[in-house]
Amino acid sequence: MKAPGKLYIAGEYAVVEAGFPAIIVALNQFVTVTVAESENFGTIDSEQYKETSVNWRRAGDELVFDNRDNPFHYLLSAIRLTETYARACGRELKFYHLSVDSELDSRDGKKFGLGSSAAVTVGTVKALCKFYNLPITKDILFKMAAIAHLDVQGNGSLGDIAASVYGGWIAYHSFDHQWLASKRAEVSLVDLLNMDWPGLSVELLTPPADLRLLIGWTGSPASTSHLVDKVTWAKDKEKQEYRAFLDASRACLDRMIAGFRTGAINVIQRELRVNRKLLQHLSSFSHVSIETVALNSLCAIAEDHGGAAKTSGAGGGDCGIVLIDRHEAVDTLLQDWESEGITTLPLSVHNVMDLV
Incomplete structure (x- = not known):
């Protein structure tokens, strides 16, 4: 199975x-x-x-x-x-x-x-x-x-x-x-x-037909459970900041989900950038390293080439993701990633049709 x-x-x-x-x-x-x-x-x-x-x-x-x-x-x-x-x-x-x-x-x-x-x-x-x-x-x-x-x-x-x-x-x-x-x-x-x-x-x-997902791997593994633990400790000390983060994240995701429902790539990309800023703020007040130097470089390169980018998962290493219009050329983006030691993972979305 x-x-x-x-x-x-x-x-x-x-x-x-x-x-x-x-x-x-x-x-x-x-x-x-x-x-x-x-x-x-x-x-x-x-x-x-x-x-x-x-x-x-x-x-x-x-x-x-x-x-x-x-x-x-x-x-x-x-x-x-x-x-x-x-x-x-x-x-x-x-x-x-x-x-x-x-x-x-x-x-x-x-x-x-x-x-x-x-x-x-x-x-x-x-x-x-x-x-x-x-x-x-x-x-x-x-x-x-x-x-x-x-x-x-x-x-x-x-x-x-x-x-x-x-x-x-x-x-x-x-x-x-x-x-x-x-x-x-x-x-x-x-x-x-x-x-x-x-x-x-x-x-x-259902993603918009012209939405393309790119995945870059920084070469540095991260422990999700340890990073989540650290944020959990921080939220008890910074209750107001954490509550504001939660409310802003919910609003951002609601708008992004609506973008998927209407097929609006520009909305999805805009809210991905908003979510990146929210995670950067969380990192600042929790003192948890979410966006590493390599992940920052990954995102900056993608943004320079018309993509919306952010860390994926708990951050601290591992992967970053880019959402970009299929009509945008990505060859130079991927070459710039490679020059920064970022590996493009040639993966695509899998749809589960049944339990087999």
């Missing part, structure tokens, strides 16, 4: 608050998870982590792992949650060999910031739901993968999960994490998956 990677277009940081919007896009680079039934013991391996494959056995319905240290935390969380769902649906648990192959990180270990942990989580839930023949919809897949991912990361909006599940361009509003935590202690997993989650909304967007 495949799950695509993602990139944030706008709305970062504000989207971690319940009900606040972001625009995210799914990309045509994937994590592939396969499951094959086995006897007596199971394995988990990855093309990216050949030296640290995991063997496991069962103690009742619990998975017992032979390796104490492993890089598969999100994957293991997805397994545990999906098997809880399987038991609730009356399935008998089995042994199996589970294999992961990712296109989201390079073969030499470079991380592009395309949401590999989210895609691994989504792909694992999808593969095991198929293996156990479990009832699954995109909404249930999102909720299961969101819970499993949140159990490991502990923060974030889960917008990368939504992009991997629903595909294409989406307007995503995050759910209330505190509500979820309290409900998990009160109701069964099956009931929880079938509830409406406060604040949660996913709208599929």
Whole structure:
């Protein structure tokens, strides 16, 4: 089963608050998870982590792992949650060999910031739901993968999960994490998956036909969870500034989403620039480095060539994005990026048609 990677277009940081919007896009680079039934013991391996494959056995319905240290935390969380769902649906648990192959990180270990942990989580839930023949919809897949991912990361909006599940361009509003935590202690997993989650909304967007997305990678990886943690600490000290940032981000994203609905490239580009300024202000009062020197250079070059540009995701490294009219020539832009050590990622938008 495949799950695509993602990139944030706008709305970062504000989207971690319940009900606040972001625009995210799914990309045509994937994590592939396969499951094959086995006897007596199971394995988990990855093309990216050949030296640290995991063997496991069962103690009742619990998975017992032979390796104490492993890089598969999100994957293991997805397994545990999906098997809880399987038991609730009356399935008998089995042994199996589970294999992961990712296109989201390079073969030499470079991380592009395309949401590999989210895609691994989504792909694992999808593969095991198929293996156990479990009832699954995109909404249930999102909720299961969101819970499993949140159990490991502990923060974030889960917008990368939504992009991997629903595909294409989406307007995503995050759910209330505190509500979820309290409900998990009160109701069964099956009931929880079938509830409406406060604040949660996913709208599929149709981009203007002439809108082109360019992606530049700065060569410097960043930790989303650590950056979000730092902003979380800052918002408690700068409550008024943070509240103003949230309100401005919501207004900006509402206008940008309206631009998608009406097919207005100029509106989308204008609001992307507004969102960049908002993130720069957030960086200033939170003392969190969002737009690095390399990302600033990436954006400046794009703006010089008629594109609207900003950081993507938490910033601090990884990727920047450009929205530009298809009629604009981009050869010189890409050459200027290359001269500054910025790598163009030749990716396109992936639309998820079904759960296969």
